[in-house]
Amino acid sequence: xxxxxxxxxxxxxxxxxxxxxxxxxxxxxxxxxxxxxxxxxxxxxxxxxxxxxxxxxxxxxxxxxxxxxxxxxxxxxxx
Amino acid sequence: xxxxxxxxxxxxxxxxxxxxxxxxxxxxxxxxxxxxxxxxxxxxxxxxxxxxxxxxxxxxxxxxxxxxxxxxxxxxxxxxxxxxxxxxxxxxxxxxxxxxxxxxxxxxxxxxxxxxxxxxxxxxxxxxxxxxxxxxxxxxxxxxxxxxxxxxxxxxxxxxxxxxxxxxxxxxxxxxxxxxxxxxxxxxxxxxxxxxxxxxxxxxxxxxxxxxxxxxxxxxxxxxxxxxxxxxxxxxx
Numbered sequence: 121x122x123x124x125x126x127x128x129x130x131x132x133x134x135x136x137x138x139x140x141x142x143x144x145x146x147x148x149x150x151x152x153x154x155x156x157x158x159x160x161x162x163x164x165x166x167x168x169x170x171x172x173x174x175x176x177x178x179x180x181x182x183x184x185x186x187x188x189x190x191x192x193x194x195x196x197x198x199x
Numbered sequence: 200x201x202x203x204x205x206x207x208x209x210x211x212x213x214x215x216x217x218x219x220x221x222x223x224x225x226x227x228x229x230x231x232x233x234x235x236x237x238x239x240x241x242x243x244x245x246x247x248x249x250x251x252x253x254x255x256x257x258x259x260x261x262x263x264x265x266x267x268x269x270x271x272x273x274x275x276x277x278x279x280x281x282x283x284x285x286x287x288x289x290x291x292x293x294x295x296x297x298x299x300x301x302x303x304x305x306x307x308x309x310x311x312x313x314x315x316x317x318x319x320x321x322x323x324x325x326x327x328x329x330x331x332x333x334x335x336x337x338x339x340x341x342x343x344x345x346x347x348x349x350x351x352x353x354x355x356x357x358x359x360x361x362x363x364x365x366x367x368x369x370x371x372x373x374x375x376x377x378x379x380x381x382x383x384x385x386x387x388x389x390x391x392x393x394x395x396x397x398x399x400x401x402x403x404x405x406x407x408x409x410x411x412x413x414x415x416x417x418x419x420x421x422x423x424x425x426x427x428x429x430x431x432x433x434x435x436x
Contacts, residue, residue, distance in 0.1 A: 148304050148305060150238060150239045150240045150241040150305050151240060151241075153238075153241045153244075153301045153302065153304055153305050154240055154241050154243055154244060154301075156301050157241075157244045157247075157248075157297070157298040157301040157302065158244075158247070160294075160297045160298065160301070161247060161251070161294045161297065161298055164290060164293050164294055164297070165290065165294070165402075168286075168290045168406070172409065172410060172413060175413060175417075176413050176416075179413070179416050179417055179420055182420055182424075183416075183420060183423075186420075186423055186424065186427055186432075189427065189432045190427065190432060193430075193432050
């Protein structure tokens with residue numbers, strides 16, 4: 121079986137086969153990749169701080185609740 | 200009134216913000232663009248990517264010492280530092296694992312390749328992630344903490360392997376700064392990397408300190424809840 125040589129100008133070849141090429145220039149925008157990298161890094165950091173902040177708020181709320189319960193129990197004993 | 204440690208913490212936070220402001224301005228306004236095979240303007244990711252990897256090492260080392268100390272003699276503070284180290288290491292690890300592929304797309308033409316350094320880093324982050332999941336779902340008993348501490352020690356022992364992976368097994372990961380690389384060929388590039396290391400050091404210190412305090416507060420809260428429940432104070436969570 122012999123393959124017929126084709127060129128990129130041949131419209132049929134463009135839709136019927138794909139030929140791998142070596143050293144194809146990377147076409148993704150470097151600026152877009154740079155911005156995406158910085159956005160992702162900041163998003164990760166902000167998410168980490170956000171989750172931590174929420175956890176801290178829960179701990180503080182729970183401590184306030186216990187303090188209140190301890191205070192109420194002390195008053196009940198005194199009276 | 201704020202304690203001395205609070206004042207130091209806020210001063211450190213201010214320094215971190217300032218250093219990041221200077222770093223971003225320097226990287227985008229002053230540091231030159233690198234050659235196209237290195238990614239062109241995408242190479243500027245390097246000034247955050249490499250310092251984030253360094254911060255991962257710092258946090259992993261803190262977690263290692265906290266965990267090892269906990270295994271020797273368990274205390275709440277040691278466990279808190281072990282926990283903080285692992286959590287911060289995961290965040291910095293994810294920063295490295297997301298920024299690296301975006302740069303690689305431009306420099307190598309692919310987002311990911313199973314290069315030894317990339318693979319060992321991902322394994323390390325997965326190990327630390329497993330420790331976090333274990334701590335989140337397996338309870339806060341001494342046995343669970345010891346198990347998590349042992350895993351943390353094991354995970355950190357992988358850090359030198361990541362660092363020397365390129366030397367040990369080759370691969371395509373750049374060795375610009377280490378292992379005989381040509382180095383950064385412009386003084387502003389060196390300055391930008393130095394600023395990156397400084398900013399990430401401050402950030403790692405702030406995050407570690409904050410998370411260790413939070414982890415310690417959570418442990419103390421659990422202890423207080425147990426005491427309150429034992430006294431019948433009706434504070435069940």
